[in-house]
Amino acid sequence: MKYFGQDFLQRVSDSLNIADVIGSYVPLKKRGNRYWGCCPFHHEKTPSFSVSPDKGLYYCFGCHASGNLFTFVQKIENLTFPEAVEHLAEIAHIELPQEEISAEEQKKQSEMSAMYEAAKLAADYFHNCLTKTRMGEAGMAYFRRRHLTPEHIAYFKLGFAPPEWDRLFRDFTQKKQIRPEILRSTGLVGYSNGRYFDMFRNRCMFPILNLKGHPVAFGGRVLDDSKPKYLNSPETPIFNKRRLLFALYQALPKIRETRQVIMVEGYMDAISLHTHGVTNVVASLGTAFTIEQARLLKRYADEVVFSYDMDSAGQNATRRALEIAGTVGLKIRVARVGEGKDPDEFVNLHGGEAYLEAVRQAQPAMDYLLASLLHQYDATSLEGQQHILQEMFAVLTTRDDSMLINSYIRKMAQAMRLDEGVIRSEATRYVKKNHMHIYISPKENTENVVSRESQKLLRLEESFLRYCMQVRRAPSFWPDMKGYEYHSPFCSRLASIMEEFQESGQPLSEKLVQQKLEPEDMEALAALLMREEDDVSVPWEEFIRPLKLGSLQKAYKEHTEKANALAHEDPEASRQEMLTCIRLNREIQELQQKSSV
Numbered sequence: 001m002k003y004f005g006q007d008f009l010q011r012v013s014d015s016l017n018i019a020d021v022i023g024s025y026v027p028l029k030k031r032g033n034r035y036w037g038c039c040p041f042h043h044e045k046t047p048s049f050s051v052s053p054d055k056g057l058y059y060c061f062g063c064h065a066s067g068n069l070f071t072f073v074q075k076i077e078n079l080t081f082p083e084a085v086e087h088l089a090e091i092a093h094i095e096l097p098q099e100e101i102s103a104e105e106q107k108k109q110s111e112m113s114a115m116y117e118a119a120k121l122a123a124d125y126f127h128n129c130l131t132k133t134r135m136g137e138a139g140m141a142y143f144r145r146r147h148l149t150p151e152h153i154a155y156f157k158l159g160f161a162p163p164e165w166d167r168l169f170r171d172f173t174q175k176k177q178i179r180p181e182i183l184r185s186t187g188l189v190g191y192s193n194g195r196y197f198d199m200f201r202n203r204c205m206f207p208i209l210n211l212k213g214h215p216v217a218f219g220g221r222v223l224d225d226s227k228p229k230y231l232n233s234p235e236t237p238i239f240n241k242r243r244l245l246f247a248l249y250q251a252l253p254k255i256r257e258t259r260q261v262i263m264v265e266g267y268m269d270a271i272s273l274h275t276h277g278v279t280n281v282v283a284s285l286g287t288a289f290t291i292e293q294a295r296l297l298k299r300y301a302d303e304v305v306f307s308y309d310m311d312s313a314g315q316n317a318t319r320r321a322l323e324i325a326g327t328v329g330l331k332i333r334v335a336r337v338g339e340g341k342d343p344d345e346f347v348n349l350h351g352g353e354a355y356l357e358a359v360r361q362a363q364p365a366m367d368y369l370l371a372s373l374l375h376q377y378d379a380t381s382l383e384g385q386q387h388i389l390q391e392m393f394a395v396l397t398t399r400d401d402s403m404l405i406n407s408y409i410r411k412m413a414q415a416m417r418l419d420e421g422v423i424r425s426e427a428t429r430y431v432k433k434n435h436m437h438i439y440i441s442p443k444e445n446t447e448n449v450v451s452r453e454s455q456k457l458l459r460l461e462e463s464f465l466r467y468c469m470q471v472r473r474a475p476s477f478w479p480d481m482k483g484y485e486y487h488s489p490f491c492s493r494l495a496s497i498m499e500e501f502q503e504s505g506q507p508l509s510e511k512l513v514q515q516k517l518e519p520e521d522m523e524a525l526a527a528l529l530m531r532e533e534d535d536v537s538v539p540w541e542e543f544i545r546p547l548k549l550g551s552l553q554k555a556y557k558e559h560t561e562k563a564n565a566l567a568h569e570d571p572e573a574s575r576q577e578m579l580t581c582i583r584l585n586r587e588i589q590e591l592q593q594k595s596s597v
């Protein structure tokens with residue numbers, strides 16, 4: 001990743017007004033000291049998207065999209081951070097810092113562009129072979145059987161690889177003067193026993209495009225029943241199959257619009273759905289769904305709907321995919337389209353509208369998983385129960401969400417006709433065995449209370465930090481908060497930056513704070529500072545007291561629970577916990593008395 005120094009970032013953001021930049025995408029109107037418009041990140045008719053030029057931040061009250069200038073451009077243009085910086089530098093007419101490029105790096109770059117060029121020429125070559133030569137007739141017949149029109153074939157630039165041993169190799173090296181090594185490193189030709197040969201022969205060709213729309217690899221399908229049915233390009237310097245998906249480039253506009261991706265298994269499934277008007281569809285590249293793909297999709301979408309074949313292989317693939325998508329925080333559902341049919345068959349039989357209806361009806365991932373496990377194992381036998389629980393826990397624990405786990409423990413108890421307490425203790429054992437840090441509440445429903453309380457604390461912390469920013473000084477009362485443990489890692493980072501300001505005697509400002517934080521923290525910062533404004537005439541004690549009180553009460557509760565839990569096993573430890581409770585209680589009362597004075 002390219003690195004830009006803090007000074008450079010500062011120069012870029014100083015020379016642009018955030019309201020002007022955002023205003024070029026969304027009409028904004030000034031009201032008070034903010035600008036307002038309709039949010040570009042969700043559908044709305046009345047403006048709830050606000051921009052503050054003073055703070056250099058934006059925040060949407062509808063969908064909570066938030067951040068600074070760089071975040072905005074990253075999101076709306078789908079760029080990486082360095083790309084967003086380059087984009088903005090260009091708008092501001094600021095020259096990029098010159099980088100030293102080594103001779104080695106230069107060579108690598110020119111090899112890469114030669115590979116891109118070769119892949120592009122190959123896509124044209126296969127496409128011409130399909131559409132303009134007699135060799136391609138067999139391929140044409142195949143695509144026609146799959147109901148594709150010439151327009152569809154042109155849109156996906158489908159092709160055909162000649163049924164000869166080294167036709168492409170000869171044409172490309174002799175007529176197009178491409179070096180054999182380049183063809184080999186692009187995965188277009190292989191080499192053995194002193195001879196080069198074409199990797200793809202007598203196959204229907206599906207070009208795989210990168211995010212810029214350049215062909216970087218191919219999938220080739222046989223015409224008959226020979227194996228492998230699909231052959232994919234190997235990994236090359238321009239193609240990492242863990243980081244791409246088939247038809248993603250074509251699907252991106254619709255994915256951005258709907259914030260939803262439909263994931264299918266086969267290239268033909270994806271193409272058929274696109275041709276029937278369902279255009280937010282991508283296909284895996286013959287590999288299991290990877291964490292990299294999940295992260296990539298997370299950039300554009302909030303939800304993935306899996307629409308895999310419902311045979312047992314498809315079910316297993318779905319389950320693995322669920323574990324992965326959960327870890328990056330994508331919402332997941334599973335669509336079932338007619339028993340035993342793949343999406344391609346289904347959409348050709350029933351049309352795009354019926355398929356979309358099946359997507360709307362898609363089941364939340366966990367419900368799907370539980371249902372399919374109940375179908376697969378005998379929930380009345382001890383062994384079956386163990387299988388079901390283990391597999392459910394494996395997926396549930398990938399999400400760091402104890403509310404979710406607890407609500408599924410209840411569902412599992414009902415569906416399996418088991419005692420909820422039994423499942424809770426099994427879950428606790430699973431978590432311990434796998435060294436996870438997830439809290440499984442031993443009792444029902446207490447979880448909701450705990451989580452409501454930490455939510456409340458979190459809001460108090462945020463409003464305290466916002467207050468400090470609004471009074472624009474590193475607060476003199478900072479020592480009062482020394483040692484306070486913030487609930488959110490972000491609040492804790494922000495607090496330590498404020499502490500630096502206080503130590504150096506500098507006044508606080510939103511813009512200076514932005515410089516000290518990492519780009520990843522901009523969204524949280526904007527949300528914190530833009531969501532609301534506190535009344536700055538309120539004395540600071542009013543902000544600190546509830547925070548301290550809250551954290552003392554939380555500690556009191558935890559120690560009480562521990563004392564109760566240890567009462568039988570370890571009376572001495574339990575007594576120590578009780579002593580802590582008494583001390584905490586005294587502190588709580590002191591604080592409460594102060595506030596009533």
Ligand SMILES: [Zn+2]
Nearest residue numbers: 039042060063
């Ligand atoms: Zn919004």
